[in-house]
Amino acid sequence: MSTVLTASAERQAREDDGELAALAARCHYYMALMRETEDRIERKLYRQGKIVGGVYVGRGQEAIPVGSALHALPDDVLLPSHRDMAVLFIRGVPLRRVFAQYMGRVDGLTRGRDGNMHMGDMQRRVVAIISALAATVPVAAGAALALKYQGKDGVAFCYFGDGATSRGDWHEGVNLATVQKLPVVFLCNNNQYAYSTPLELQMACANVADRAPAYNMPAEIVDGNDVLAVYDATGRAVAHARAGLGPYMVECKTFRMTGHSAHDAAHYVPPELFAQWEKRDPIRRLETRMMENGWADRAALEAANARIRQEVDEAVAWAEQSPYPDPSTLLDDVYENS
Amino acid sequence: MSTTYLEAIREGLWEEMERDPNVFVLGEDVGVYGGAFKVTAGFVEHFGTRRVVDTPISESAIVGAAIGAGLMGLRPVAEMQFADFITCGFDQIVNFAAKCRYRWNASVPIVVRSPSGGGIHGGPFHSQNPEMWFVKTPGLKVVCPATAYDAKGLIKSAVRDNDPVIFFEHKGLYRRIKEDLPAGDYTVPIGKAKVVREGRHLTIVTYGAMVWTALEAADELAREGASIEVVDLRTLLPLDRETVFASVKKTSKVLLVHEDTRTGGIAGELAVSITESIFEYLDAPILRVTAPDTPVPFSPTLEEAFLPNTAKVVEKARWLYRY
Numbered sequence: 197m198s199t200v201l202t203a204s205a206e207r208q209a210r211e212d213d214g215e216l217a218a219l220a221a222r223c224h225y226y227m228a229l230m231r232e233t234e235d236r237i238e239r240k241l242y243r244q245g246k247i248v249g250g251v252y253v254g255r256g257q258e259a260i261p262v263g264s265a266l267h268a269l270p271d272d273v274l275l276p277s278h279r280d281m282a283v284l285f286i287r288g289v290p291l292r293r294v295f296a297q298y299m300g301r302v303d304g305l306t307r308g309r310d311g312n313m314h315m316g317d318m319q320r321r322v323v324a325i326i327s328a329l330a331a332t333v334p335v336a337a338g339a340a341l342a343l344k345y346q347g348k349d350g351v352a353f354c355y356f357g358d359g360a361t362s363r364g365d366w367h368e369g370v371n372l373a374t375v376q377k378l379p380v381v382f383l384c385n386n387n388q389y390a391y392s393t394p395l396e397l398q399m400a401c402a403n404v405a406d407r408a409p410a411y412n413m414p415a416e417i418v419d420g421n422d423v424l425a426v427y428d429a430t431g432r433a434v435a436h437a438r439a440g441l442g443p444y445m446v447e448c449k450t451f452r453m454t455g456h457s458a459h460d461a462a463h464y465v466p467p468e469l470f471a472q473w474e475k476r477d478p479i480r481r482l483e484t485r486m487m488e489n490g491w492a493d494r495a496a497l498e499a500a501n502a503r504i505r506q507e508v509d510e511a512v513a514w515a516e517q518s519p520y521p522d523p524s525t526l527l528d529d530v531y532e533n534s
Numbered sequence: 535m536s537t538t539y540l541e542a543i544r545e546g547l548w549e550e551m552e553r554d555p556n557v558f559v560l561g562e563d564v565g566v567y568g569g570a571f572k573v574t575a576g577f578v579e580h581f582g583t584r585r586v587v588d589t590p591i592s593e594s595a596i597v598g599a600a601i602g603a604g605l606m607g608l609r610p611v612a613e614m615q616f617a618d619f620i621t622c623g624f625d626q627i628v629n630f631a632a633k634c635r636y637r638w639n640a641s642v643p644i645v646v647r648s649p650s651g652g653g654i655h656g657g658p659f660h661s662q663n664p665e666m667w668f669v670k671t672p673g674l675k676v677v678c679p680a681t682a683y684d685a686k687g688l689i690k691s692a693v694r695d696n697d698p699v700i701f702f703e704h705k706g707l708y709r710r711i712k713e714d715l716p717a718g719d720y721t722v723p724i725g726k727a728k729v730v731r732e733g734r735h736l737t738i739v740t741y742g743a744m745v746w747t748a749l750e751a752a753d754e755l756a757r758e759g760a761s762i763e764v765v766d767l768r769t770l771l772p773l774d775r776e777t778v779f780a781s782v783k784k785t786s787k788v789l790l791v792h793e794d795t796r797t798g799g800i801a802g803e804l805a806v807s808i809t810e811s812i813f814e815y816l817d818a819p820i821l822r823v824t825a826p827d828t829p830v831p832f833s834p835t836l837e838e839a840f841l842p843n844t845a846k847v848v849e850k851a852r853w854l855y856r857y
Binding site for chain 1: 558584587589590592594595596597598599600601602603604605606607608610625626629630633634635636637638639640641672673675695696697772
């Protein structure tokens with residue numbers, strides 16, 4: 197893979213800053229919460245048969261939704277992809293409702309009408325993805341067009357993986373956004389596999405960011421397993437978009453530390469790649485850094501992780517009490533008045 | 535002053551944009567060119583480029599952007615240059631727009647305007663009637679006006695509707711028909727068929743340009759003593775079966791007519807609905823006149839053979855009348 201940028205000089209200069217310690221703690225909370233939630237879903241509830249259907253997790257990619265979405269302001273709209281669960285938490289979606297969603301219960305965000313990460317809430321300005329990837333890219337352009345139309349300085353955060361950039365929708369959406377100079381931040385998690393298909397069978401260029409010049413769009417490549425680097429890069433992207441300068445892309449290099457889904461053992465991924473990327477685990481890297489900089493000690497981090505496990509325990513217990521939807525509601529809500 | 539079908543749509547859109555600042559149009563060549571058929575002629579001069587957005591040739595982006603803007607509280611009206619190109623935005627319509635409310639209670643108040651229909655020598659890619667692709671998709675509304683009055687009233691209802699509406703406007707009617715429209719604001723409800731000619735012996739159920747064909751056939755058969763009722767469906771989804779049933783209960787015979795191709799056309803759905811619900815009222819088999827199961831051909835002799843016309847409708851209607 198190509199060069200990965202390390203932490204920016206700009207940030208190095210503020211390493212001692214208390215503000216940075218606080219940011220690191222927030223990043224740690226959301227990343228660890230996403231990891232614990234998805235572990236519970238994939239390794240426990242799914243295997244217990246409490247989750248039917250597909251389970252797709254973002255293990256190893258947590259730095260990307262966290263480092264980016266922490267920049268979102270209330271007017272901004274976010275369009276997470278299926279490995280970006282932390283976006284929901286950052287926007288205030290209750291954890292218990294996420295578990296209820298995965299278990300097909302009535303208290304899930306879709307009331308049992310859809311599963312896994314297919315959820316959204318326009319009150320929180322989060323748009324639900326559909327399974328056809330990249331379909332949210334034109335939708336993000338339209339949401340950004342609306343923000344501009346309404347005279348707001350909001351930004352659309354549009355998330356997608358490397359594979360999604362092969363779809364026509366991606367190109368149509370990016371083209372419309374750049375032609376109209378719409379305030380969109382395009383956030384790519386390049387995890388190097390689209391299901392079983394490796395990057396080199398997906399595109400002839402080395403980086404997703406290489407696609408950007410064709411649209412006259414600024415782009416940068418960042419270490420997607422370094423949450424503070426993702427935070428910095430997204431900050432530049434958001435400032436650009438919010439200033440009315442048009443879209444900006446951040447390609448976050450990462451690795452999918454699982455199969456495509458819970459039923460995929462990923463035999464096609466060379467084991468040494470997993471081993472190599474395991475060493476770059478974004479949560480452990482952040483924890484090490486926090487301890488090295490004196491922002492937290494081992495005991496504090498363990499206490500934080502224990503609180504998260506308890507939060508997850510409580511959310512799972514609550515979701516398991518949530519009823520399945522009543523079959524008599526099958527026909528409801530196809531239309532506004534139905 | 536008489537208003538054409540095209541002008542009626544234009545007036546309806548214009549008035550909705552004057553009424554509600556959240557309404558805007560987007561599509562290919564809708565701005566300075568005024569749209570391929572000039573439905574939005576003069577719009578950009580009056581409403582500006584903020585509300586009349588010329589887009590790249592990207593139907594998926596046009597529909598997708600409409601969805602995004604709709605989710606954010608605007609009321610976009612997207613134009614497909616020809617209904618034939620709606621295929622390029624198909625996923626956005628059937629997978630994104632149609633399912634948002636059912637899945638996550640999100641409102642997608644968009645209109646996708648689609649000039650459809652044959653008889654203009656447009657060939658296989660400028661003549662199709664793709665309405666049934668969308669009638670198969672719960673969550674969408676599919677509207678096919680036949681008259682200038684309904685075109686204006688239905689485009690207004692479509693703009694005000696909080697669900698996605700696919701609005702098929704028949705190109706062959708654009709400048710062919712006209713009528714006096716009432717002054718001032720009015721709407722026509724989506725999901726309501728209309729009896730456009732009353733009769734006793736036989737019901738013809740149809741929509742779009744074929745309403746005029748059915749009316750001509752009814753006039754011709756009136757000379758033979760047949761009293762034919764014509765029902766204009768106006769909306770295909772949600773389908774107003776009740777109005778059809780009421781008419782068939784009265785006449786006991788029904789001929790289903792559409793310009794769309796035969797297999798999977800609305801006629802099949804209506805025929806089953808009628809036999810399921812009011813079979814005992816029927817005095818004759820249910821017949822249909824449709825285009826055959828072929829692409830729309832280009833050459834005039836072939837296209838004429840393809841399209842249903844008055845003679846074909848008269849032949850089947852006469853058979854039913856005499857049955």
